[in-house]
Amino acid sequence: MTTPPNDAEARRAVQPVICYPVETLPAPDLSLYRAARATAVKVDEVVVQPRDAASFTAKAGQFFRISSIEGPQVGDLNLFNANDLTERFYSGKTRALHRTHITTGDRMWSCHPYLRPMATIIEDTLGWYGMDEFGGSVHDVIGTRCDPYTNNLLSGGQYHYCCHSNLTRALADHADLSLDEAERAVHDVLNVFMCTGFTRDTGQYFMKASPVRPGDYLEMFAEIDVLGVLSACPGGDCSTVHSSDQAACYPLLVEVFAPAEGALGDWASPPVNGYDRSHGR
Numbered sequence: 001m002t003t004p005p006n007d008a009e010a011r012r013a014v015q016p017v018i019c020y021p022v023e024t025l026p027a028p029d030l031s032l033y034r035a036a037r038a039t040a041v042k043v044d045e046v047v048v049q050p051r052d053a054a055s056f057t058a059k060a061g062q063f064f065r066i067s068s069i070e071g072p073q074v075g076d077l078n079l080f081n082a083n084d085l086t087e088r089f090y091s092g093k094t095r096a097l098h099r100t101h102i103t104t105g106d107r108m109w110s111c112h113p114y115l116r117p118m119a120t121i122i123e124d125t126l127g128w129y130g131m132d133e134f135g136g137s138v139h140d141v142i143g144t145r146c147d148p149y150t151n152n153l154l155s156g157g158q159y160h161y162c163c164h165s166n167l168t169r170a171l172a173d174h175a176d177l178s179l180d181e182a183e184r185a186v187h188d189v190l191n192v193f194m195c196t197g198f199t200r201d202t203g204q205y206f207m208k209a210s211p212v213r214p215g216d217y218l219e220m221f222a223e224i225d226v227l228g229v230l231s232a233c234p235g236g237d238c239s240t241v242h243s244s245d246q247a248a249c250y251p252l253l254v255e256v257f258a259p260a261e262g263a264l265g266d267w268a269s270p271p272v273n274g275y276d277r278s279h280g281r
């Protein structure tokens with residue numbers, strides 16, 4: 001610990017400012033999306049088995065819902081442009097634009113040079129949870145995904161069913177990629193249903209038992225054609241351990257819904273970002 005200067009308290013007392021005032025971001029038209037959703041019918045469903053991952057696609061204008069079905073279970077979601085796997089979810093910028101944990105009205109943003117909404121949350125049955133006394137909240141974009149490399153660093157083992165590996169296998173199978181190619185496309189996730197935060201005293205990433213119960217769901221509107229890959233985390237509800245076969249794990253259900261023809265009016269997918277990419281040259 002360094003010696004604080006005489007004006008340490010005054011420096012600490014400076015008020016923070018929001019990095020990204022988002023008033024100028026185009027707001028999602030939730031009432032339009034919900035009206036379209038009321039006309040929608042299910043067109044696909046996928047069950048993600050425990051300690052494994054599965055892929056699904058939703059066309060622009062469709063909806064996808066991730067549900068807890070048999071017991072409390074956390075899901076790690078990767079999202080790609082279904083037509084271009086180089087456009088993928090950007091967890092860090094989503095966090096900076098919205099918050100550490102996302103909920104209804106927030107969006108999943110894509111990476112550079114695209115940086116546009118890929119999906120918008122239209123319903124979150126855990127929206128009531130808010131922020132608990134520990135600073136914990138649900139659906140985080142602060143974690144990464146459990147992975148066998150970190151596990152190897154910390155405990156020296158070879159565990160093959162971390163979310164990173166589950167996502168790698170499922171993406172390889174869907175896109176006919178080698179494991180190496182698929183692994184390099186796997187990215188930091190939206191931690192669906194996971195309850196996490198940073199400890200107030202040491203700033204360490206923590207998890208606690210997810211408040212999710214069977215019947216809870218997170219539903220999104222697909223702003224572009226998306227390929228989703230969802231892992232049912234080996235941590236189960238993430239109340240104790242992950243990166244092992246010790247925790248109780250349950251499947252997750254993904255359902256895709258298509259609205260009636262014309263229900264979205266003249267809605268169109270958002271264009272890719274308007275920056276000209278000349279970078280000062």
Ligand SMILES: [Zn+2]
Nearest residue numbers: 146163233234
């Ligand atoms: Zn995991």
